[in-house]
Amino acid sequence: MSIESLYQEIILDHYRAKRNSGLREPYDAEVHHVNPSCGDELTLRVSVVDGTVADVSYDGVGCSISQASTSVMTDLVIGATAQRALELHDGFQQMIQGRGDVHLDEDVYDDAVAFEGVAKFVGRVKCAMLGWAAVRDALLRVQAADKGD
């Protein structure tokens, strides 16, 4: 359980150059998530067009793990159907809460496999989940609003 297994180069790369960051218009739902134990905060917007995630934009403050995980997440869910994005959330959550026993399919999860090391650091699981939990919340709000129409 070395420190290098936690801070994979891919994670540091995303931290240095976050993908899709900044808040953009148009959007269908905006959520604000916090990690009360360390104070990380994230505002995230999703735009869904014809059932497909057209954009995820965000602004937040947080550690390298939470920032990089959010960046990697946006790469994965933008362009996917909302349903597929929720499935990706579930798979990532199972892995990150699996204490290192659950592995991701690299063909599906791409850079997100770098977070398998985080699963062994229980104190950082919430950091890695912040962006994923926010996008799930936002997508569910869009779906609920659609049903209400």
Added chain:
Amino acid sequence: MNDRVAPLRTKPAAYDVGRLRRDFPILQRRIGSHPLTYLDSANTSQKPQAVVDALADHLLHHNANVARAMHALGAEATEAFEGARAKVATFVSAAGPHEIVFAKNASESLNLAAHTLGASLRPGDEVVVSIMEHHSNIVPWQLACERSGATLRWFDVTDDGRLDLASAQRDGLINERTKVVSLTWVSNVLGTVNPVALVADWAHSLGAVMVVDGSQGVPHLPTDVTALGADLLAFTGHKMCGPTGVGVLWGRYDLLASLPPFLGGGEMIEVVRMTGSTYAAPPHRFEAGTPPIAEVVGLGAAVDYLTAVGMPRIADHEHAITAYALRRLADVPGVRILGPREAVDRGGAISFTLGEVHPHDVMQLLDAAGVAVRGGHHCARPLHERLGIQSSIRASSYLYTTPAEIDRLADALDHTSAFFGGRVASRPSVDEIPLGQGGS
């Protein structure tokens, strides 16, 4: 020097931190291949063998409920419990054990204060806290103000992390509408030692009650509640070598006697009738239900331990360690210290940032080197917001901290800067990043 109590030797033994450390078995631990460097005592202190032994001895040989069990063990347990109350009273120079109320932690003590004092607050009344408070000395007063319609006001801090008395006096922060002032003795983030006696004089001159959060003060400084100027003083056992699960509220007895009950239940009553009840006198009025008996006994042992080492000597040691740590940290590139940078009116909690590296990441790298610190907002989010930062790293010392541990902290911080160096020194602007082109 009083001849009757003077020890036989004429010179006190030097403060032997190496010998003290042997009283704390956990300090011999290793984290991976590194020796443990425990710099998180403001979070919770480590426990000497004597405290653990006292807990075990009580549970294994004297266990019974207190005050209601009439058998021999009940008498022993009650004696141990009330004996600890007397020890705590002496430790803070209270008028007597009847001024010591046991709660489960300092948060509960402050909630007790806010709830009972809050019962007489009315719309138009004001409660004053400070922006450097721990959440536990903000939220209970917010709740009390919400319930009563009173207004919450607060002291600001100066840029160097001191209580901003000048602007408070200019604005008439404490005035004839003020009913309660609740202030931390020592900041858990900045380390600032506040001029509590001065603020208490101001509060008292206008008829307000002075509540003091002593969580970071009582464990580290000789405490005299009268000199402090407090009417109520909250502190907790686990930050002063005692177990978790026991907090203390000291109160001036006539004030305690004027306050309504907090929690209802067994032990806090006088006579219970279905049509209404009368309540016990303090301190039992505020101790509903079976108290944390073994924990209180453990706290008594912690007080004995600290008293044997000597609180003035502990304070001197911590002052020296804090001065050394401030010097060492000032030399680490990228470190920005949040509180006072000189060891004057300053406790042993030192919070800082390290360049652009997030405190959570710093904490993780230090942990990999066996150095335990805290990263986050330390339950003081308003203060961090006031300082324009989201979070910080906090290293905090105690009676067992050595200069070598401070050196290991400084070295680990250098290593952390190198690990993240260049990679996170500058954040790319949003414009440099192409907008999302779809999933990969």
